Amino acid sequence: MNEKKPFVEVRDLTYSYEDGTQALKGINLTISEGEFIAFIGQNGSGKTTLSKCLNGLFKPTTGSVLVDGLDSKTTSIVQMVKRVGYVFQNPDHQLFNNNCMDEIAYGPRNIGLSEEEVQERVIEAAEVVGLNSIYFHEHPFFLNKGMRQRVAIASILALKPKLIIVDEPTTGQDVRQSLEIMDFLTDLNRNHGHIVIFVTHDMPIVSRYARRVVMMGGGQIIVDGHPADVYAQTENLAKAFVEPPQITQLAQLLKNRGFNPGTLSVTEMVDQYQKYCV
Ligand SMILES: Nc1ncnc2c1ncn2[C@@H]1O[C@H](COP(=O)(O)OP(=O)(O)OP(=O)(O)O)[C@@H](O)[C@H]1O
Ligand SMILES: [Mg+2]
Numbered sequence: 293m294n295e296k297k298p299f300v301e302v303r304d305l306t307y308s309y310e311d312g313t314q315a316l317k318g319i320n321l322t323i324s325e326g327e328f329i330a331f332i333g334q335n336g337s338g339k340t341t342l343s344k345c346l347n348g349l350f351k352p353t354t355g356s357v358l359v360d361g362l363d364s365k366t367t368s369i370v371q372m373v374k375r376v377g378y379v380f381q382n383p384d385h386q387l388f389n390n391n392c393m394d395e396i397a398y399g400p401r402n403i404g405l406s407e408e409e410v411q412e413r414v415i416e417a418a419e420v421v422g423l424n425s426i427y428f429h430e431h432p433f434f435l436n437k438g439m440r441q442r443v444a445i446a447s448i449l450a451l452k453p454k455l456i457i458v459d460e461p462t463t464g465q466d467v468r469q470s471l472e473i474m475d476f477l478t479d480l481n482r483n484h485g486h487i488v489i490f491v492t493h494d495m496p497i498v499s500r501y502a503r504r505v506v507m508m509g510g511g512q513i514i515v516d517g518h519p520a521d522v523y524a525q526t527e528n529l530a531k532a533f534v535e536p537p538q539i540t541q542l543a544q545l546l547k548n549r550g551f552n553p554g555t556l557s558v559t560e561m562v563d564q565y566q567k568y569c570v
Contacts, residue, residue: 296325299454299487300346300376304355307341315341317511319355323455323489328481328557330498330519331491333508339491340381342508343457346489348372360454370403377448381459381491383440384433392418392435392443393428399451417446420484421476438469442476449480455487456480462494470494474501499558518543519558 300323307316315338323329323346331339344350345357348364357364360375380386389395396417400410418425421442427435432443441461448456458477462470474490474497481488492498498505498519505522507515515522520543542561546552551564 296327298322298324299360301358302346302355303358305342305345305352305357306354307338307345307350308353315511316345319511319513321506321513321516323487325454325487326481327487327489327504328478328502329487329489329504329506330502331489331506331508332493332495332498333514337508338511339508340459341511343378343459343489343491346455346457347376347378347453349378373399373451373453374403375453376455376457377451377453379441379444379448379456379458379461381463383437383444386444386447387432387440390431391429392423392432392446395432395443396447396450399447403451413450413452414446417450420449420480421446438465438473441465441473445476453486455489457489457491459491460493461490462492462497470497477501501557501559503557520561 300321302319302321305316305319305321306314308314319338319342331342333339341350345352345364346359348357348359348367348369351365359367359372362371362375364372387395389398393414396414397410400413401407405413414428415425418428423439423442423446427439427443432440435443445456445458461473461477465473477488477490478501480486490501502519505515505517505519506513507522515525524543542558542565546561546565549568551568556564
């Protein structure tokens with residue numbers, strides 16, 4: 293799974309909130325170049341806390357998070373956000389500028405880039421997310437939720453982080469918007485060189501898009517692997533209250549025909565099955 297260069301290495305990470313809630317208990321995780329990962333698990337299992345530890349917003353209580361060789365405990369938040377971008381669970385908690393342009397420009401300005409560079413970054417990020425410049429002077433709250441999500445993602449992309457974490461990108465969106473946002477994240481991964489982590493409760497979306505699934509429960513990683521392997525672990529799925537779809541069976545069928553489904557998304561497995569096995 294991690295044949296490519298590791299970008300993030302999490303070792304024995306624990307995180308406790310100020311009130312004493314231990315949200316993460318002994319997390320070990322390696323994330324490599326090119327990966328497209330789903331974080332899943334029931335409410336309160338620690339997905340958001342882990343995501344915030346990965347971009348340095350939260351510092352480990354014990355253990356370590358190394359990003360691009362830098363220890364999050366001793367690295368400035370500016371250096372961290374240039375490497376790992378976190379898009380909030382609710383874009384409305386992230387967007388606070390009066391127009392889309394200032395929103396996207398905020399991060400680049402904050403890390404001290406020249407105004408010329410800032411403008412270049414805004415135009416580039418807006419183009420990647422498909423935000424037409426006619427919206428630059430709109431207030432983000434006049435856009436629909438899908439567009440606000442794109443502005444939130446653009447504001448993170450403008451910092452050019454290698455790893456982008458999007459917390460529950462499809463929550464509250466209809467099926468068409470969900471597929472659109474996931475296709476867009478896939479494009480960021482395939483064509484723009486970003487490692488992508490998306491946090492979700494949406495199992496059909498996981499089946500369709502994820503190449504690796506990290507399932508959390510009670511502040512720990514319960515299973516970490518290819519979607520087919522994760523779904524095969526029904527006992528662990530029951531612990532995390534996640535319904536297994538018919539993926540395991542499909543992977544088994546492909547294996548029986550001599551294919552290696554380990555590197556494929558579920559959509560690709562279906563394609564291969566239809567092309568070569570029927
Ligand atoms: N600010 C906070 N102060 C104290 N405890 C918190 C805080 N934020 C989260 N927690 C607790 O930490 C644990 C992990 O929460 P976290 O938000 O990381 O879970 P999650 O998997 O993202 O859940 P959800 O699916 O509901 O978004 C939970 O027990 C939660 O109640
Ligand atoms: Mg969360």
